[in-house]
Amino acid sequence: MPPLALLALLVAAWEAWVRVAGIDPSVIPAPTRVAAALRDQAGPLYENSLTTLAETLIGLGLGAVLGLVVAIVIAGSRLARSAVEPLLVVLQTVPPIVLAPILVLALGFGWAPRIAVVTAIVFFPVAIAAAGAFVSADPSRIELMRSFGASRLDVLRHVTLPGAVPAIFDGVRISAAYAVAGAAISEQIGGAEGGLGLFIVRSQRSFRADQVVAAVVVIAALSVVIYAVVGLLARKAAPWHHIHRTEAP
C-alpha cells in the first residue's frame, strides 16, 4: 500500500534526522522514543482516550441531530431559511475551538463546554450539507408525493430525508476528522479532569515531548477510526448510494 510505505519512509527519515543531528529528545523525540512512550504509557493513554472519545461521540451525535433539525426548519420555511442561512454561512467560518474559552465561561468547568465544542464542529457542516440536500430535492418527486395526497411529513419521510442521508453522513464524516482534536484542545482550556488534551498538558509540564507526540498519535488514530466508522455507517444507512449500476434486461 503506497500510503503506508510513504508513512514508513517519513518515520524512518524522522528517526534518522533526530539521531544524526543529535536533537534533544525533550524537544523532538525520535519515533522509537514515541513508540516506547506509547508502550509505557499505554494505561494512562487508554484511560484518557476513553474520556476524549466519549466527549467526541456525544458531541458528534448532538451536532448531527442539531444540524439536521436546523436543516429541516430551514427547508420547511422560507422565512426561517432567509433568516438562518446567512448566519450559518458566516458562523461556520469561526473555528469552534476559538469559542472554547467562551464556552467554558458560559457552561462552567464540567464536560459541557468540551462537548459543546465538538457539537459546534459537527453542527455546521451537517446543517449546511443537509439544508443543501433538502432544498435540491427533486421537485417532480415531491409533486408525485403530493399527487398521492401526501402530507409534509410524508414528503420529509419518503423524499427529502432519505435523499439527504448521504450528504448528512458526508458532513459528519468530514467533521469527525476534527472532532477528536477539538475535544482534546478544549480539554486543555478549562477544567478537564481527564482526556488526551490534559495528558498532553501534563506531559508538556514535565518536558516529556515523547508523551506529547504519543498522545497526538493516539488522537490521529482515533480520528481515522471514527472517520472510517462513519463511512461504514453511511454505507449501511444509504446502501442505494453505493451500488453499481447493473442493467437488467
Add this chain to the structure above:
Amino acid sequence: MTGRVSIRGLGHRFGDLPVLDDVDVEVQPGEVAALIGPTGCGKSTILRVLGGLLRPTAGTAEIDGVSVVGTPGRAGYMPQSDTLMPWYRALPNAALGAEVRGVPAAEARRRARALFARFGLAGFEDSWPSQLSGGMRQRVALLRTVLTEAPVMLLDEPFGALDAITRGDLQGWLAELIAETGHTVVLVTHDIDEALRLGDDVLVMSPRPGRIVDRVRVELPRPRPAAALVEPAATRLKARVLASLDPGDATGARPGGQT
C-alpha cells in the same frame, strides 16, 4: 363503473405565457383518451390540473362530477420523469402510493408483491431502481399508480424514454392491463402509434397555447397489436391525426419548449 373525467373551458398561463386555451376533454368511465401534440403545447399541464397539482387560470376539471382543482389524491398520476425513489427497492417503491394514501405499509407491500409477476417484475422485488432497465422502472411506476386504487390514471408519456421495441411491447401490455382493470385513462403521448393502439379517443392539440384541434374516435377492434396499425382503417386514422397535428399552414414554425 366510475371515473368519468370532464374538463371544460380549461385555460392556463404561467405568468405571461399562455399555455392552454379553452380545452374541453370528456372521458367516459373505462375509456382511454390519448392526448397528442407537439412538445410544450400543455399536455403535462392538463394532467397536473387533473391531478389536483395545479390550479388553472380558467375553466373546470372534474372527476365523477366533483372538482379536482386543488385536491390532489383523486387520480393516479404517473409523471413524465422517472420518479422512482432511488432509496427504496422496487417493492416498496411500488407500494409507496398506496402507503401514502393510508394503506398500512405491510398490506401495501403485500398487494404490490401479488402483482409483481403480472407486471413482468417477478424476481426483482428487492432490486434497486438503478439496477432495473428503463422498461422495468416504468412498470414499477405503473404498478405504483395502479395500487393507488384511483379509478382514473393519468399517464404522462409513460414510455417516452424507451427504445422503440421495448415501447411497442409495453404498449400492448398496457392495453391488456387497462382492459383488465377497467381504469379510465388520460394518456399523454407524442407517439401516434401509441395513441392509436391505446386510445378510444385521440385528442390532437395545437402548438402552444394548446387547444384541442381534432378529436378522432378510434373504432379499431381490440386487441390492437402493432401489426394492426398497418391495416387500411388504422392508416386512415393515422393520416388524419398527422394532418391535424400539422395543418400544413405556410409558417410551419412550431414553438418549441420544454416537455
